[in-house]
Structure formats: structure tokens, C-alpha cells
Amino acid sequence: MILNIKELDFKYNKEKVLKDINFGLNKGELLTLIGPNGSGKSTILKCINSYLKPNKGNINLFDRDINSYSREELARMIAYLPQKEKHNFPLNVFETILMGRKPHSKWKVDKEDKKITASLISELGLSKIAFKNINNLSGGQQQKVFIARMMAQKPKIIMLDEPTNNLDLRHQLEIFKLVKEQTKKGISAVITMHDLSLVSRYSDKIIMLKGGKVFASGGKDILTAANIREVYGVEVSLKKHNGNMIIIPEDTICV
Amino acid sequence: MNNNLEIIADYEKKNKKVYLLTSVLAVLIIITVFYSLVSGAADIDAGELIKAALQQKDGMIYNIVWNIRLPRILTSLLAGMGLAVSGAVMQSILKNPLGSPFTLGISHAAAFGAAFAIIVLDFSGSFADRVLSEIYIPAISAFIFSQIAIFIVIFLARKKSSSPETMVLAGIALSSLFTAGTTALQFFADDLELASVVYWTFGDPGRTSWTQIFIITLSFILIFIYFIYQSWDFSILNAGDELAVSLGIDTEKIRLYGMFAASLLTAVIISFVGIIGFIGLVTPHIIRKISQSNERFHLINSALAGGLLLILADNLSRTAFAPIILPVGVLTSFLGAPLFIYLVIKGRQYW
Numbered sequence: 296m297i298l299n300i301k302e303l304d305f306k307y308n309k310e311k312v313l314k315d316i317n318f319g320l321n322k323g324e325l326l327t328l329i330g331p332n333g334s335g336k337s338t339i340l341k342c343i344n345s346y347l348k349p350n351k352g353n354i355n356l357f358d359r360d361i362n363s364y365s366r367e368e369l370a371r372m373i374a375y376l377p378q379k380e381k382h383n384f385p386l387n388v389f390e391t392i393l394m395g396r397k398p399h400s401k402w403k404v405d406k407e408d409k410k411i412t413a414s415l416i417s418e419l420g421l422s423k424i425a426f427k428n429i430n431n432l433s434g435g436q437q438q439k440v441f442i443a444r445m446m447a448q449k450p451k452i453i454m455l456d457e458p459t460n461n462l463d464l465r466h467q468l469e470i471f472k473l474v475k476e477q478t479k480k481g482i483s484a485v486i487t488m489h490d491l492s493l494v495s496r497y498s499d500k501i502i503m504l505k506g507g508k509v510f511a512s513g514g515k516d517i518l519t520a521a522n523i524r525e526v527y528g529v530e531v532s533l534k535k536h537n538g539n540m541i542i543i544p545e546d547t548i549c550v
Numbered sequence: 551m552n553n554n555l556e557i558i559a560d561y562e563k564k565n566k567k568v569y570l571l572t573s574v575l576a577v578l579i580i581i582t583v584f585y586s587l588v589s590g591a592a593d594i595d596a597g598e599l600i601k602a603a604l605q606q607k608d609g610m611i612y613n614i615v616w617n618i619r620l621p622r623i624l625t626s627l628l629a630g631m632g633l634a635v636s637g638a639v640m641q642s643i644l645k646n647p648l649g650s651p652f653t654l655g656i657s658h659a660a661a662f663g664a665a666f667a668i669i670v671l672d673f674s675g676s677f678a679d680r681v682l683s684e685i686y687i688p689a690i691s692a693f694i695f696s697q698i699a700i701f702i703v704i705f706l707a708r709k710k711s712s713s714p715e716t717m718v719l720a721g722i723a724l725s726s727l728f729t730a731g732t733t734a735l736q737f738f739a740d741d742l743e744l745a746s747v748v749y750w751t752f753g754d755p756g757r758t759s760w761t762q763i764f765i766i767t768l769s770f771i772l773i774f775i776y777f778i779y780q781s782w783d784f785s786i787l788n789a790g791d792e793l794a795v796s797l798g799i800d801t802e803k804i805r806l807y808g809m810f811a812a813s814l815l816t817a818v819i820i821s822f823v824g825i826i827g828f829i830g831l832v833t834p835h836i837i838r839k840i841s842q843s844n845e846r847f848h849l850i851n852s853a854l855a856g857g858l859l860l861i862l863a864d865n866l867s868r869t870a871f872a873p874i875i876l877p878v879g880v881l882t883s884f885l886g887a888p889l890f891i892y893l894v895i896k897g898r899q900y901w
Contacts, residue, residue, distance in 0.1 A: 346795045370798030377792040383645045384788050389561050390844055394786055398798040402779055413557040425557055426564060428842070448797070 297322055297357055297483060298343070298452060304351035305338055305507075312338050313507045316352070320452065320485065320500075325478045327494045328487045330504030331527055336487040337378060338507075340454045343485070344375045356452075370398035374445035378456040380437075385430040388421055388440050389413075395447025408447075415443040419473070435466030442473055453477060454485045459493070471497050491518060491542040515540065524548065568843040568851070575854035579627065582861050586623045587615060589869065618756075624763055625755035626864040626878070627857040629819045630829055632770045634856020636812040637830030638837075638849050639777055642784040643808045644714040650831035651816040654717065655699045655724030657827070660820040662728040662735070663695030664688040664750045669739045688750055689762075689821040696817035699724050704806060717809065753826035753879025755864055762822045773815045777808075777849055784808060785845035826879045828886025829856050835893050 298320040305313040313335045320326050328336040341347040343354055345361055354361045361369060374395070386394075392415055396408035416425050419439055424432060429440060438458055445453050455474065459467040467490070474484050475497055488494050494501060495515045503511040505526045511517040518540065523531050530545040588596055598611055633651065640649035651657050667688040699721075706720040707713065736744055758766070777784075783804045786794045791801045816830070833856040837848060860878065863885065867876040 341792065344792065344796050346792050365798075366795070366800060367798035370796060373796065375792070375796035377790060377796075380790055380793060382789055383647065384642065384785075384838065386785070386844070387564075387842065389557070391789075394789070394797060397782060397786060402782055404782075409558050409561065410554065413554040413561075416557050417553045422553060422557060426560060 296320065298485075299355040299358075300339075300343070300352070301355070302352035303339070303342060303349050303354065305335075305342060305347060305349045307338075311507060313342070313349070316507075316509055318500075318502050318509065318512060320483050322451075322483055323478050323481045324499045325475060325484045325486065325497060326500045326502065327498040328485065328502050328504060329489070329491065329494055329526075330510070334504040334526075335507040336504060337456050339504075340375065340456050340485065340487065343454060344373065345369060367398050370448065372450055373452045373454065374448040374450040376438075376441050376445060376453075376455045376458060378460070380441065382429055385428050387426045387428055388432070389416065389425050391429050391440055392416065392443045392447050395444040398448060411447055411449075415446055419443050433466075435462050435469070438462065438466065438470055439473070442470070446477070450482065452483045452485065456487050457489065458486065459488065459490065467493065491523070492540065494518070495540040495542070518542065565843075565847075568841055568847045571841050571843075572847065572851055572854065575851060575858060579854060579858050579861070582858060582865070583623055583627065586861055586865050587619055589865070621758055621760060621763055622756045622864065623861060625758045625766070625823060626860045628763070628766045628770055629753075629755060629823045629826060630833075630860025631853040631857040632766065632773075632815045632819045633826060633830040634833035634859075635774060635777060635849055635853040636816045637856075638834035638852040639784060639808055639812045640830075641834055642788050642845060643805050644717055645788050645790075646714055646718055647835065648718065648831070651813070651820065652827055652831060653725070654703060654721035654813070655728060656696045656721075656813055656816050657820055657825050658725045658728040658732070659699030660692040660696040660817060661751050661825060662732045663692035664821075665732045665735045665739075665747045666695065667691035668746045668750065669735045669743045686762075686822075688746075692750075693817050693821040695728070696813070696820065699728065700810065700813040700817070704809060708802075708806070714805075751825050751879075752877030753820075753824035753882070754877045755823055755860070756875070757824070758822050766818055766822060769815055769818045773811045774853065776811055778846060780804060780808060781844075781846040781849055788845075824877070824879055826860070827883040828890065829860055829882055832886050832890050832893070833859060835890075839893070839896075 296319040300316055300318050303313055303316040304311065316335075316339060318326070328339060330336055338347065342349050343361070345366070356364065356369075356372060364372075389412060392412045393404060393408060396404065396411065400408050416422055419442070421436075421439060421443065424436060429437060432440065442458075453474070458470050458474070462470065471493055474486065478484050495518050498515065501513065501515065501517055502509055503517060503522060503526055510526050511522050518533070520531050520533060523529060523542070528548055530548050532543050532545055534541045534543060637650045640651075640654065641647055643649075667690070671687065671691065702724060703717055703720045707716040709716075732747075736747060739747065783799050786797055786799055787801060787804060794801045820826075834848070834852045837852045837855055841851065843851065860882070863881050864878045867878045867881045870876060
């Protein structure tokens with residue numbers, strides 16, 4: 296277990312957002328956090344990122360409390376892609392990916408940083424747009440650039456907050472595949488998601504959240520019609536197609 | 551592998567263009583400084599100038615060069631550089647294209663401080679006056695009040711985890727408060743005091759002494775080095791706090807220290823030179839328009855361009871209505887406001 300979360304509580308303005316969250320993450324595992332809007336998915340990521348300080352409980356990374364690491368040490372182990380990223384003064388793609396080298400190179404870019412950036416650009420097929428302004432790219436391309444930036448950090452864990460939101464079908468798949476490839480290299484991933492069909496197809500472990508609590512956790516088998524009805528308030532039917540599960544919403548129900 | 555080398559080569563090529571801009575600006579500054587030394591109300595030709603510079607003697611030309619023109623030019627250069635780089639840093643760390651000493655209330659607080667010293671405090675002939683005459687009491691008061699403004703802005707911002715919005719809004723509120731204070735003081739002032747307050751508010755690089763230039767230079771160099779060292783952090787801050795934290799940056803600390811350093815530099819300049827508007831706000835935008843570069847070179851180029859602009863503006867203000875010398879602060883505001891509106895209308899993405 297490289298990441299272990301124990302009895303995590305988080306309060307925001309006296310309102311409990313997270314209650315007694317427990318889960319662990321293994322090497323090379325793709326873990327998905329699912330649940331309705333406001334169920335606490337992003338908050339968990341922000342706590343692991345140490346952007347938010349939990350009120351109770353601990354988060355252990357390689358058997359040490361994350362508070363015992365410096366910010367830079369953490370940044371060399373965990374990379375994070377927030378839900379919204381807005382650049383008021385935009386950089387080009389190369390510079391944006393180069394940012395990922397910050398935790399490794401104090402204040403100045405060195406040769407190694409440029410090499411790593413360039414190889415990520417070719418690896419992800421971004422050569423043609425390498426010097427384009429990040430704000431002029433499509434949502435899908437931007438997301439790829441941001442993932443490249445996470446890879447430049449050379450992390451052990453990547454965390455993505457709803458990375459496929461607002462993306463077209465092709466890019467949704469591409470982003471998910473890209474993350475899956477990283478996990479095959481031994482990097483662990485924590486993702487928050489809404490598309491349950493994609494979740495069931497790619498996840499190794501799923502945590503289902505409801506109202507800031509873990510409602511169910513385990514493998515794909517927790518994605519049952521009963522659980523989804525309980526958590527989302529939606530009646531669904533599940534279909535098998537080419538070995539993948541597809542979740543079809545039928546109607547909303549009163550909870 | 552080959553592809554990678556090409557990408558790096560392209561990156562270096564892009565950077566070379568930025569270095570070119572830096573060199574052009576530096577050369578333009580040297581030319582303008584020299585031009586400003588020889589041009590003015592009294593005609594001096596280049597040969598006489600060099601002679602005067604080398605001779606350690608009194609004389610009219612020696613006096614004009616060493617006691618009038620050179621201090622004025624150096625002050626313009628340093629004030630322009632300092633204001634522009636502070637503006638650029640404030641814009642980056644506040645993620646706001648409106649960040650500048652003006653919008654954060656620092657200039658208005660300084661003006662209030664100077665008015666307070668001129669109208670309320672009367673040190674003439676006292677011990678303090680003799681000791682501090684070199685640094686000039688309104689300047690000290692202006693500095694103290696601008697620091698008070700900064701501390702209030704930073705204090706309020708800390709209450710809300712140093713968010714950029716809080717800083718900008720607190721700055722705007724303080725600006726009106728200090729403007730109201732200055733107006734109230736002026737209401738109770740006599741004609742002479744009123745004249746000195748108004749004179750102080752016009753930014754004028756011609757009023758600094760060598761000691762003051764030395765203080766400005768020292769603060770500029772120290773703070774500029776700090777900015778260059780932190781520039782990568784500043785540019786990451788601009789992509790959002792959550793991301794910056796995940797890249798190992800102590801966002802609150804960097805934002806507070808950065809704001810403090812930028813405000814300190816501005817306060818030192820404004821206290822000695824008076825209020826010079828728009829250089830801090832407009833210069834970084836001009837640089838962004840002509841060159842896309844990383845934050846480090848954005849700061850360097852903004853500083854150089856700010857220095858160049860202020861020397862040019864000062865030349866114009868000295869010569870346009872010669873022999874009357876127009877305060878350069880009036881001129882920069884006249885030129886800066888339309889330029890700023892032009893930049894807004896021309897529309898870059900962040901508007």
C-alpha cells in the first residue's frame with residue numbers, strides 16, 4: 296500500500312464535508328472516486344494534495360504521514376490536475392509542461408528538464424503544437440498537455456479531478472487510455488469521474504461516495520443498479536457489451 | 551530522439567528572440583541616456599560633455615551634467631524600471647491584469663502621507679529636520695503611509711487565505727479612503743501648504759538627491775534579484791493555487807513576500823519621486839504584447855522597457871514646452887491612459 300487514508304474528516308465552515316473516509320492505494324492501481332456532485336470527491340484529492348488540511352485522521356504516503364514531508368518532497372511524489380485551470384497570462388505548451396520540473400529544479404531550468412519536456416511532447420504527439428499558446432488549444436489538447444506536465448514531475452501517484460469533463464468522445468477515451476498506460480508503468484492513479492461506463496471499464500478499484508461518506512468500495516462489482524440508485528437517485532439498467540459493462544440511465548427517482 | 555532535439559532547438563530559438571528584445575532595450579536605454587545628457591534647455595555638445603564628465607572641476611557644464619541632468623536621468627531610469635517590474639510582479643501574483651501600485655492603493659496612501667507631513671507635521675528648524683533634511687520628511691511620511699496601506703491590504707487578504715481578489719478589492723477600498731483623507735487635509739491647508747502638496751503629487755524625477763538615488767538603486771537591485779530568483783514560482787502561481795501547491799510551492803508565503811517586496815520598491819520610488827502613474831500598469835502589458843516569454847524574461851524586459859519609457863517621457867516633458875518643465879507624472883498619465891484603453895480594446899485573452 297503506497298497511500299493509505301485513515302478516518303479522514305474534513306469540515307468546511309462547520310459543515311462536515313468528509314466523514315470517516317478510509318481507503319488505500321497500491322502501486323500501479325487505478326482508483327476511481329465516484330459519487331454525485333458535492334459528495335466530497337474533489338475534497339479528498341485536495342486533502343491528499345495537502346491543499347486542504349483535514350480536521351481528523353491521517354494520510355500516509357509510503358508509511359509516513361504526509362505532513363512529515365516538505366511541499367517539494369510531496370510534489371516529487373504526487374502530481375495533481377485540478378478541475379479548472381485558468382491561465383490569465385498564458386504560456387506555450389513547452390513552458391507549461393516545463394512547470395512540472397519545478398519540484399526538481401529549484402529556480403532555474405536545466406538541460407535535463409528540457410530533455411524530459413521534449414521527450415514528453417513527442418511521446419504524447421504534441422510536437423505540432425509545442426509552441427502554441429495554451430489558451431488557444433482545444434479542451435482535449437489542453438488536458439493532454441496538463442497530463443504531460445504531471446508526467447514531467449516524475450511522480451509515483453497522479454491525481455486527476457474530472458479529467459474528461461467537457462471533452463469529446465475521442466478525447467475522453469484518449470485521456471483515460473493515457474492514464475491507464477501510466478499505471479502499467481507502475482504509477483498509481485486516483486481519478487474522479489462521472490461516466491460510470493468508462494469507470495467500470497478502466498478502474499482497478501472504485502470508491503463510491505455519498506454525502507461525504509464511503510458508501511461502497513471494491514472492484515467493478517460494486518457498480519450495481521441498487522447501489523447506483525441509492526447514491527445517484529437514478530434508475531439504471533446494466534448491459535454487457537464485448538465484456539465491458541455499460542450503464543444506461545432510465546429515469547430519475549425520488550429519494 | 552531526433553525529434554526531441556528539434557523541439558529543444560526550437561525552444562532555444564524562441565528564447566533567442568526574447569534575448570534579442572532584451573539587448574535592443576538595453577541599447578536603446580544607453581542611446582537615450584546619452585541623448586538626454588546632451589539635450590535640454592542648455593545646449594551641450596558631445597565633446598564638451600565628455601570633457602565635463604572627466605574633469606573634476608566646477609563649471610556650468612559640469613554642474614548641468616552632474617547636478618541636474620545625470621541625477622534626473624538616473625532617477626527616471628531607476629523609477630521606471632522599479633515601477634514596471636513591481637507592476638509586472640503584482641499582475642502575476644494577483645493573477646490580475648489590473649495589478650499595479652495604483653490599483654492597490656499604495657500611490658494614494660503615499661500621497662496622503664506626504665500631504666499629512668506637509669500640512670499637519672511641522673518640523674521646520676527642529677532637530678529632526680536637520681538630521682533628516684537629506685531624505686526629506688514628506689518622503690518618510692509617504693513611505694510610512696504606503697507601508698500602512700500594504701499591511702492593511704495584506705492583513706485583510708490573510709483573513710481570506712491571501713486570495714488575489716481580496717487584495718485587489720482591499721486596494722481599491724483603501725485608494726478611495728486615502729484620496730478622501732488627502733482631500734480633507736487639503737481643505738484645512740493654507741495656500742502655501744496646498745501648493746507643496748500639489749507639487750509633491752506630481753511625479754518629478756528632477757527632485758532627487760544623490761543620496762536618494764543611492765537608496766532607490768540599492769532597493770531596486772536587492773528586490774530585483776529576489777524577483778528574478780522567484781520568477782518561476784510567480785508564473786506557476788498564475789496558473790492557480792491548487793496547481794501551485796501540487797508543484798511544491800508555498801503559495802501564501804510567495805504571494806505575501808512578493809507583494810511586500812513589490813510594494814516596498816514602489817513605496818521607496820514614490821516617496822522620493824512623487825506619483826508617476828501608468829508606467830507600472832502599462833509597461834508589462836506592452837511587453838506581453840510584443841513578446842511571449844517566460845516570467846523571468848518578462849520581468850527583465852518589463853523593467854528595461856519601464857526605464858526606457860520613463861526617460862523618454864521625461865525628455866518629452868522637459869522639451870515639449872521648453873523652457874517650462876512639465877512634471878513627468880502628468881505626462882505619463884496623459885499618454886498612459888489612452889494607451890491602456892487601446893490595449894483593452896485591442897483585447898488580449900485575459901480581458
